[in-house]
Amino acid sequence: MKHSEKLLPTVIGAAVAAFVMLPTAAAHATPADEHPATRTALNTLQAAAGPGAAVHAGDGTTSWTLSAGTGTINTTKSIQSDxxxxxxxxxxxxxxATVLQLVDEGRVSLDTDIDTYLPGTVTGNGYDGTRITVRHLLQHTGGIAAYDPMVSLGLAEPDGTYKLATLVKEGLKRSPVSAPGAGFTYSNTNYLILGMLIEKLTGAPVHKAVTSRIIEPLGLARTVFPAPGNRALPAPAVNGYHGVRIGSFYFWTPVISYDPSVFSSAGAMISTLEDLGTFYQALTAGRVVSAAALEEMEKAPDVTGGIYGLGVFRTALSCGGEAWGHNGGVAGYHSQTLVTKDGRRASVMTNAFLGTNPPAQQMATVLDTALCEDQS
Structure with a gap:
């Protein structure tokens, strides 16, 4: 999530580092002579990223995984796709997707102002919730300033968890950056407000609503929207690290535990490379929201650079055509998934988030190569 991730890839220099290319476990093994271009791209990513990196890709019938480096420092344990x-x-x-399901059900309208659903929530400090629509929030075009929830660590409840309303109030302390609809500013506050909207309309905590509406129906057995207070990373897990890379030198320390409710509907979830590919494939195939809702999600207007839709962004592929997906960066991890309309998918991750120098371009290259390598 935006802590402090770059939504769109930026060119950064690849650091030179020592790393080891490791095979995946037998269930996911890929012969050493397959996908050589993707292997090269993954090596480059890992040399600029965390202790390890992995990509899981395929189409509607086959899949494969490549891994470089390690999922646990001081070991040769490669990252697995599950x-x-x-x-x-x-x-x-x-x-x-949960909001768009509510649109399909007639319970919310994309072009209705958020004040209609959450009166008085988006107000003050220059904000007017009667002018900011649900679409604006989904597309980061409401003028709400960028906000990193990690600055709210001192706002925890006595039990160490965080309330959406508290996080939203903190986010709205930053003044508007544009008039509603006039500009694109990627802000977690938008999606924290949408979490409040989901809770208001469903009567359920946002983690339960997303679980019952998206995760469970798709059978995503290793995808979790943790409840507030649940800090555990289910096994098996990739260890996440803080650290730096300077040339051939690097230093890693394990990520300090935090309560994921500080990110909530903007970035609290846990998944796997396999499950992420399954989710995005199902979404773009029309198995999560209606065809009409999916069409709305994939509208990327000029104000967003023609790239960002409603919770998804579009990227052009070197082999022609386009792919849809999203990225995510949070303490310990940086990941991204892209899928195409013809069923190709690729998910990539590294187990460190280098906030000041994220390997965004190297990650984009891995995804593009994985999706295009076998295309004639």
Missing amino acids: EHFRIGSQTKTFTA
Whole structure:
């Protein structure tokens, strides 16, 4: 999620580092002579990223996994495609899909102002909730300033959890950056407000609503929207790290535990490379929301650079065509998933989030290569 991730890839220099290319476990093994271009791209990513990196890709009938480096420092344990990790802002696509289901049910309208549903929530400090629509929130075009929930660590409840309303109030202390609809500013506050909307309309906590509406129907057995207070990363898990890379030198320390409710509907979820591919494939195939709702999700207007829709972004592929997906960065992890309309999918992750120098371009190259390598 945006802590402090770059939504769109930025070119950064690849650091040179020592790393080891490791095979995946037998259930997911890929012969060493297959997908050589993707292997090269993954090596480059891992050399600029965390202790390890992995990509899981395929189409509607086959899949494969490549891994480089390690999922646990001081070991040769490669990252597996069925291991849990925190997905950060890829949570936003699940949140957006839940809102679009409510649109399908006639319980919310994309172009109705948020004040109609949450009176008085988006107000003050220059904000006017009667001018900011649900669509604006989903598309980050409401003028709400960028906000990192990690600055709210001192706002925890006595039990250490965080309330959406508290996080939203904190986010709205930052003044508007544009008039509603006039600009694109990626802000977690938008999706925290949408979490409040989901709770208001469903009568359920947002983690339960997303679980019952998206996770369970799709059979995503290793995807979790943790309840407030649940800090555990289910086994098997990829260990996440803090650290730095300077040339060939790097230093890693394990991520300090935090309560995921500080990110909530903007970035609290846990999943695997396999489950993420399954989710995005189902979404783009029309098995999560209606065809009409999916069409709305995939409208990326000029104000967003023609890239960001409603909880998903579009990227052009080097082999032609386009793919849809989202990225996510949170303490310990950086990940991204892309899928195409013809059923190709690719999910990639590394087990460190280098907030000041994220390997966004290297990650984008891995995904593009994985989706395009076998295309004639």
